[in-house]
Amino acid sequence: MPLLGLAAWLGGLAAHLLSVAEVAAAGGAAVVAVAVLARRRGRRAALTGAAALLVATAVGGVALVRHEQVGRNPVASLADARAVVTLAASVTSDPRTVSGRYGDRVLVRLQAREVTGRGRTHRLRTPVLVIGDASWRTVPLGTTVRTTGRLAPAEDGDVAGVLGAAGDPEVLAPPDVWWRGAGHVRESLRDSVAHRPTSQRALVPALVSGDDSGVQGSLADDFRTTGLTHLLAVSGTNLTLVVGFVLVLARWLRVRGRWLYAVGAAGIVGFVLLARTEPSVLRAAAMGTVGLVAMGTDGRRRGARALGVAVVVLLLVQPALAVSIGFALSVLATAGILVLAPGWRDALARWTPRWLAEAVAVPAAAQLACTPLVAAISGQVSLVAVAANLLVAPAVGPATVLGLMGGLAGLVSDHLGRAVGTLAAWCVAWIVTVARRGAELPTAAVDWGTGVLPLTLLTLLSVAVALLAPRVLRRPSTGLACAVLVVVVVAVRLPTPGWPPAGWVLVACDVGQGDALVVRAGPGAAIVVDAGPDPPAVDRCLDRLGITAVPLVVLTHFHADHVDGLAGVLEGREVGVVETSPVLDPTSGVAAVERAASAAGVPLRPAVPGTRAVGEATVQVLAPAVPVRTGPGDGSAANDASVVLLVEVDGVRVLLTGDLEPPGQAALARSLPGLAVDVLKLPHHGSRHQDPAFLASLDADVVLVSVGADNDYGHPAPEAVEPLLASGADVLRTDLDGDLAVLATGADGLGTATRD
Numbered sequence: 192m193p194l195l196g197l198a199a200w201l202g203g204l205a206a207h208l209l210s211v212a213e214v215a216a217a218g219g220a221a222v223v224a225v226a227v228l229a230r231r232r233g234r235r236a237a238l239t240g241a242a243a244l245l246v247a248t249a250v251g252g253v254a255l256v257r258h259e260q261v262g263r264n265p266v267a268s269l270a271d272a273r274a275v276v277t278l279a280a281s282v283t284s285d286p287r288t289v290s291g292r293y294g295d296r297v298l299v300r301l302q303a304r305e306v307t308g309r310g311r312t313h314r315l316r317t318p319v320l321v322i323g324d325a326s327w328r329t330v331p332l333g334t335t336v337r338t339t340g341r342l343a344p345a346e347d348g349d350v351a352g353v354l355g356a357a358g359d360p361e362v363l364a365p366p367d368v369w370w371r372g373a374g375h376v377r378e379s380l381r382d383s384v385a386h387r388p389t390s391q392r393a394l395v396p397a398l399v400s401g402d403d404s405g406v407q408g409s410l411a412d413d414f415r416t417t418g419l420t421h422l423l424a425v426s427g428t429n430l431t432l433v434v435g436f437v438l439v440l441a442r443w444l445r446v447r448g449r450w451l452y453a454v455g456a457a458g459i460v461g462f463v464l465l466a467r468t469e470p471s472v473l474r475a476a477a478m479g480t481v482g483l484v485a486m487g488t489d490g491r492r493r494g495a496r497a498l499g500v501a502v503v504v505l506l507l508v509q510p511a512l513a514v515s516i517g518f519a520l521s522v523l524a525t526a527g528i529l530v531l532a533p534g535w536r537d538a539l540a541r542w543t544p545r546w547l548a549e550a551v552a553v554p555a556a557a558q559l560a561c562t563p564l565v566a567a568i569s570g571q572v573s574l575v576a577v578a579a580n581l582l583v584a585p586a587v588g589p590a591t592v593l594g595l596m597g598g599l600a601g602l603v604s605d606h607l608g609r610a611v612g613t614l615a616a617w618c619v620a621w622i623v624t625v626a627r628r629g630a631e632l633p634t635a636a637v638d639w640g641t642g643v644l645p646l647t648l649l650t651l652l653s654v655a656v657a658l659l660a661p662r663v664l665r666r667p668s669t670g671l672a673c674a675v676l677v678v679v680v681v682a683v684r685l686p687t688p689g690w691p692p693a694g695w696v697l698v699a700c701d702v703g704q705g706d707a708l709v710v711r712a713g714p715g716a717a718i719v720v721d722a723g724p725d726p727p728a729v730d731r732c733l734d735r736l737g738i739t740a741v742p743l744v745v746l747t748h749f750h751a752d753h754v755d756g757l758a759g760v761l762e763g764r765e766v767g768v769v770e771t772s773p774v775l776d777p778t779s780g781v782a783a784v785e786r787a788a789s790a791a792g793v794p795l796r797p798a799v800p801g802t803r804a805v806g807e808a809t810v811q812v813l814a815p816a817v818p819v820r821t822g823p824g825d826g827s828a829a830n831d832a833s834v835v836l837l838v839e840v841d842g843v844r845v846l847l848t849g850d851l852e853p854p855g856q857a858a859l860a861r862s863l864p865g866l867a868v869d870v871l872k873l874p875h876h877g878s879r880h881q882d883p884a885f886l887a888s889l890d891a892d893v894v895l896v897s898v899g900a901d902n903d904y905g906h907p908a909p910e911a912v913e914p915l916l917a918s919g920a921d922v923l924r925t926d927l928d929g930d931l932a933v934l935a936t937g938a939d940g941l942g943t944a945t946r947d
Contacts, residue, residue: 192499195246199506202247203513206254246503254510261351265313266306270342270352276308277339279363286328297327323356331374333366349511380598383612390623391616397423399594412726413630418558418576494529516568520561527560528553531657538664554580559657563650571636575629583622590618631763691736692944696840697870697933700732701925704899705752708847708872709736710838712806716740719760720847724752726759732930742767743805745798747833747849749780757784761791773797774832776822798834811837814859831855841935844868850875856882869941870933877907883914892941893921893933900926
């Protein structure tokens with residue numbers, strides 16, 4: 192069965208990633224391989240090969256059929272024509288609010304049943320993604336609605352089209368009774384912890400049902416750094432705990448024999464309804480069921496068989512899981528627990544209590560199995576994940592079970608629900624403490640490349656650790672030596688060879704599609720201008736520079752790619768003040784900045800024109816010279832309200848421009864004729880909307896472009912970069928070169944260095 196599961200996975204990958212000709216060639220090669228097996232290894236090997244080929248073909252065929260059903264139906268055709276349509280559909284996901292450049296939008300998945308457009312009505316069943324306004328936030332899952340809007344093509348084959356809803360949804364029918372029941376439990380669960388601190392009331396629903404809507408970005412980042420992200424999403428562990436609790440309760444009520452299987456099945460169905468029937472939930476339910484099977488006698492063999500069955504069934508039902516990162520992580524973690532954990536547990540049990548050996552072996556095996564894939568996704572390897580999972584393990588079970596009991600009790604009595612919810616929140620408080628303290632350690636995670644060579648090396652290292660671990664862990668001397676080594680590596684900050692370069696005055700951090708610039712203000716101190724979109728990314732950049740004090744943070748404007756990483760700057764450092772654009776737009780960004788500053792206890796104020804010294808740097812605010820006011824709220828006024836700074840450090844003059852647009856650039860040119868600088872931060876990530884005459888007049892020797900690789904905006908535009916190159920400027924880009932440093936080299940002028 193594990194071989195058939197692998198074959199099913201390969202079939203799904205081939206259908207999604209290869210052309211028809213390549214799939215045909217691969218199928219032909221597989222048929223030849225089965226024939227060779229039959230000739231050389233006998234009938235049994237040939238039957239195994241034939242079964243694998245059959246399963247791979249079945250999954251690949253289902254994937255191709257699904258692709259045709261979704262991508263070549265009347266809705267997809269209307270989407271290609273960008274037609275205005277009216278559709279009747281059932282809601283198949285909870286509404287999710289996302290922040291965009293022009294305000295918050297609500298995303299909802301629908302199963303369209305009737306679509307009218309271009310004078311024709313089509314009755315069919317096909318998935319559609321709706322992008323709507325705030326009115327969609329209150330539409331519960333399972334509701335049948337009618338709505339009107341313009342269809343657009345989808346970027347992937349998961350939905351037939353994307354509907355920009357033009358108005359409020361019209362409710363045609365309420366959810367079925369089981370969805371209403373699950374919704375009441377979820378609401379009761381949230382109410383049971385609503386009186387607790389923010390992190391606790393967000394994490395309890397996430398543990399029980401995967402409802403992570405209240406989890407703030409900084410907390411999610413800490414969980415990611417410490418390898419605890421699986422607690423914020425529906426996982427097999429959730430199902431194992433919930434269904435295990437139900438089974439224990441059933442045994443206490445004297446349920447025996449086959450009725451226990453019925454209770455277990457009912458528990459699984461109830462969990463799926465509570466957490467929603469999305470692919471990630473079905474995947475978690477399958478992996479959790481595998482875990483329950485593995486708890487019985489002959490667990491390793493039965494668990495491996497169950498894992499193979501689960502993979503085959505899941506891919507036949509939902510072949511898109513073959514290219515899902517979450518699916519891969521779930522399968523790898525479960526396989527690691529089944530294959531590696533027993534040997535590691537037995538080795539540790541020679542000199543430690545068996546419960547401790549199992550508590551260490553299970554998270555360590557799961558983490559090791561997932562390490563190469565996690566590094567490929569995040570570019571990081573967590574060094575504290577095993578210890579963090581070990582520390583939170585005693586609290587996860589009670590928090591999950593008590594959270595569920597609080598939600599159920601709240602249906603009977605609000606006071607009883609809050610009492611039980613408080614107990615769950617106390618357990619969660621320990622988990623939050625471990626995540627926050629673990630993320631603050633100097634080397635909680637190390638950067639790791641995402642190229643072929645570093646990932647191949649990491650995979651080989653992981654295999655070596657898997658093979659050597661039982662021998663190393665068998666003896667107290669070697670086992671304790673490994674533990675001490677890990678503690679030392681985590682607790683002591685590792686130096687980055689050659690970085691920061693001597694004489695640096697300015698660094699543009701590689702934070703993806705966003706801005707985060709660091710101006711040296713003294714030993715271990717810096718001014719930070721913008722924080723990028725990702726707290727861990729800017730935090731790692733500052734760590735590499737050895738920055739422990741930030742006397743001034745300037746946020747040029749409130750777009751997410753400039754402010755969402757603020758928590759990464761504030762946490763663990765001595766920060767003086769945060770100054771912002773006086774134009775409070777968009778409001779979502781303003782609220783995020785206020786929350787982060789308040790949580791860190793750092794004062795917040797608008798930047799005002801003027802010149803001052805900040806450590807070794809001289810900072811002059813050039814723009815905007817406007818009073819504090821609220822913008823339209825959609826972010827449209829934000830770019831030209833960017834705070835513009837002229838900074839001088841060690842004789843190097845730097846112009847930092849935020850996302851200033853051509854009107855703002857022209858106004859700056861009029862107010863400061865003859866302005867010349869050594870270094871220019873190219874406005875708006877190199878957008879094609881520039882004032883070329885103004886940029887050329889600055890006569891900058893070095894131009895820095897903060898931009899994300901493969902971004903959707905076409906940044907930097909050739910028409911923005913080429914005139915600067917033609918003028919002789921040295922243009923450096925974070926998407927190509929990583930962190931960018933400008934160096935003061937005395938009489939020789941400027942120097943630059945990069946850290947890819």
